[in-house]
Amino acid sequence: MTQTGNSEVPKDASVSVVAQHAATLKALPFSDTRDFDEASRGLLGTLEHARITSAQGRVVWSLEPYGFLAEEKAPPTVDPSLWRQSRLNMNHGLFEVVPGVYQVRGLDIANMTLIEGERGVIVVDTLTSIEGARAAMELYFEHRGKRPVAAVILTHTHTDHWGGARGVLDEAALASGIVPIIAPNLFMEHAVSENIIAGPAMQRRAQYQFGPFLAKGSRGQVDCGLGKSMAAGSVALLRPTDLIMATGDKRTIDGLEFEFQMAPNSEAPAEMHFFVPRYRLLNLAENCTHNFHNLLPFRGADVRDALAWSKYLGEALQMWGGKADAMCGQHHWPVWGNERIDTMIRQQRNLYKFAHDQTIRLMNHGLTATEIAETIKLPASLDGAWHARGYYGHIRHNVKAIYQKYLGWYDANPVNLDPLPPVEAGKKYVEYMGGADAILARGSKDFANGEFRFVAQAVSHLVFAEPDNQAARALLADTFEQLGYAAESATWRNAYLFGAQELRQGMPKAPPRPPMPRETLAALRTEQLWDVLGVRLNGPKAEGKYIVLNWTFTDADEIFTLTLENCALTYVAGALAPTADASFTLPRSTLDEVIAKQTSFPEAVAAGKIKFTGNPMRLAELMALMDEFPRMFEIVEPKRAVVS
Ligand SMILES: [Zn+2]
Numbered sequence: 001m002t003q004t005g006n007s008e009v010p011k012d013a014s015v016s017v018v019a020q021h022a023a024t025l026k027a028l029p030f031s032d033t034r035d036f037d038e039a040s041r042g043l044l045g046t047l048e049h050a051r052i053t054s055a056q057g058r059v060v061w062s063l064e065p066y067g068f069l070a071e072e073k074a075p076p077t078v079d080p081s082l083w084r085q086s087r088l089n090m091n092h093g094l095f096e097v098v099p100g101v102y103q104v105r106g107l108d109i110a111n112m113t114l115i116e117g118e119r120g121v122i123v124v125d126t127l128t129s130i131e132g133a134r135a136a137m138e139l140y141f142e143h144r145g146k147r148p149v150a151a152v153i154l155t156h157t158h159t160d161h162w163g164g165a166r167g168v169l170d171e172a173a174l175a176s177g178i179v180p181i182i183a184p185n186l187f188m189e190h191a192v193s194e195n196i197i198a199g200p201a202m203q204r205r206a207q208y209q210f211g212p213f214l215a216k217g218s219r220g221q222v223d224c225g226l227g228k229s230m231a232a233g234s235v236a237l238l239r240p241t242d243l244i245m246a247t248g249d250k251r252t253i254d255g256l257e258f259e260f261q262m263a264p265n266s267e268a269p270a271e272m273h274f275f276v277p278r279y280r281l282l283n284l285a286e287n288c289t290h291n292f293h294n295l296l297p298f299r300g301a302d303v304r305d306a307l308a309w310s311k312y313l314g315e316a317l318q319m320w321g322g323k324a325d326a327m328c329g330q331h332h333w334p335v336w337g338n339e340r341i342d343t344m345i346r347q348q349r350n351l352y353k354f355a356h357d358q359t360i361r362l363m364n365h366g367l368t369a370t371e372i373a374e375t376i377k378l379p380a381s382l383d384g385a386w387h388a389r390g391y392y393g394h395i396r397h398n399v400k401a402i403y404q405k406y407l408g409w410y411d412a413n414p415v416n417l418d419p420l421p422p423v424e425a426g427k428k429y430v431e432y433m434g435g436a437d438a439i440l441a442r443g444s445k446d447f448a449n450g451e452f453r454f455v456a457q458a459v460s461h462l463v464f465a466e467p468d469n470q471a472a473r474a475l476l477a478d479t480f481e482q483l484g485y486a487a488e489s490a491t492w493r494n495a496y497l498f499g500a501q502e503l504r505q506g507m508p509k510a511p512p513r514p515p516m517p518r519e520t521l522a523a524l525r526t527e528q529l530w531d532v533l534g535v536r537l538n539g540p541k542a543e544g545k546y547i548v549l550n551w552t553f554t555d556a557d558e559i560f561t562l563t564l565e566n567c568a569l570t571y572v573a574g575a576l577a578p579t580a581d582a583s584f585t586l587p588r589s590t591l592d593e594v595i596a597k598q599t600s601f602p603e604a605v606a607a608g609k610i611k612f613t614g615n616p617m618r619l620a621e622l623m624a625l626m627d628e629f630p631r632m633f634e635i636v637e638p639k640r641a642v643v644s
Helices: 015-027 034-040 064-070 080-088 130-144 171-176 187-196 199-210 306-320 338-364 369-375 395-407 422-432 436-448 452-465 470-486 490-505 518-523 526-534 588-595 601-606 617-623
Strands: 043-045 059-061 093-098 101-105 112-116 121-124 149-153 181-184 242-244 250-253 256-262 272-276 281-283 326-328 547-553 558-565 568-573 582-586 611-614
Touching: 015 080, 015 470, 034 080, 043 130, 059 130, 064 080, 080 490, 093 130, 093 326, 101 130, 101 326, 112 130, 121 130, 187 199, 187 518, 187 526, 199 490, 256 306, 272 306, 306 338, 306 395, 326 338, 338 369, 338 395, 369 395, 422 452, 436 452, 436 470, 452 470, 470 490, 518 588, 526 558, 526 568, 526 588, 547 617, 582 588, 582 617, 588 601
Parallel strands: 121 149, 149 181, 181 242, 281 326, 547 582
Antiparallel strands: 043 093, 093 101, 101 112, 112 121, 250 256, 256 272, 272 281, 547 558, 558 568, 582 611
8 A cells, every 4th residue: 555665645544543533433532522513603794714814915814725524534644633623723803702602713713702791892813913803803894883892912932822913903092092902920021032032943843733835635734733823914912001919819800700710831931810700701721622732742842830830720610610611721622511611620730630640740750751751651531531632732741741851852871872863873773773785675564564663763764864865755755754654643744744854845935034033032032132133142252252242222222241151152231341341322122223224323423323432343353243034944854064
């Protein structure tokens, strides 16, 4: 059935993958179709194919390419459980949760929740893009009548929950300042910082997590688990005007009472839940969704705290258990009825607790992260709960995140303390294994037997040793592909299939990275800008340099000394050096303009926006030491660029 070879086209599923899917169909409760009823319940209307375009006619979101998911039966190339989730995530439009509470779902990876108050509507989360948020609001107004936005609530710091805020609040609403923007404590600190220092690496890695460059289809991208895909479009961050500080805090918004619960360091570093007694509505943001979430997404992030996450769900149950008639989140679909709600929260609480406790137990027996992943199995009661399945996170990588949180990257075996890097190790492995032909012969045999995990490990050494060996690339691509077809987790599938695609076709061409938008820059503290500058400094180039620069920001009332010494860029806030090479005085907003490439430093000096004393060329000298990061870099094969 399966052919390996040099072909660049996707292959069929192998016999062993087909057998695995057949077993999955028997093992899981596919006859339980309640999720399908809940995911479509209360539909009021939608946009054709959920298609949203920008003013320039660019499609920022559309479910049209996913039409192949209309087929109920999973094809052999997709895990049937993932197929089921992918079909559930096809529901789109405006839905009634309870009379007075509505959700826009399927027009973005995330949801917008709309809660009607006495005169207006309270908008909970604003989707990823301004275009998406505008389309969602129009859809809501079309079905519920035009009414003013009484408040915006941002449940947490991830972009898919705030990026579209400017599509909900227009200039007039913003200028009036009367519409509160409510968010959890430390929202601004975390909204940008989580993605900024490691942004360039994270954005490339995210391509493997979400699969935006994969063709959509039964041999390509089918879903992300949490929703369909990343949305395109314009993003802008708005500063919250009202921060929720503590669990139990209440607000009356447009005549409705809201009770809040803080959930920091759960799915996001700043996140919160709330209950609206009038509607008996519980919203657990992104901490109780219809999948096992990520404790560490493949794009990379700070490791999340599984223990805290579990405790917040337990606390939510204590605060509001038995009180809610409907529970919705900011992804996926709501659930209704006390018993269903309480069961789901309890199971989700126990899912994170089980993963945490059993990982630590096995860790304390001496097992390493890969050994724990191989050993741990969810109890039958959680394994059979659809919402606990690993479509986004997965028990097998979440346990590694828990291990990392407590013990870090090192498994304590000194063999892993200082191993050769991939290219050097690859060359030695190939030599020890008797050369390329011997590896390919054994690899093909094991491939036919379905031993994909080890074939991938072994042949990857050959690709790193001989990146131009087309037979090696083809076999590794075919192997990744079968691993992708076998995966229940959408993020695993995307990672494997994108790895296969890059081995076959090379890296996609990506347009150059746009400069950071002004709104995002304005959200950053000056200290964060210095931190971002610091990680761009090319250490080897800076050898022997000593540069001291004073900065006075007139609008922010801040002063800094920036020092390059020992190839490290450091700063002192609140002090100026008496013997600086140069001193600059400017508004912080001018610095933002320069970084956003709306003006250049010399232009701003010529325009009188920047004043200086001393030798300004020392700044130019410092900036010449800064690296530009590539949008793309090799992942499944050796780096072509030499980086030092
Ligand atoms: Zn989200």
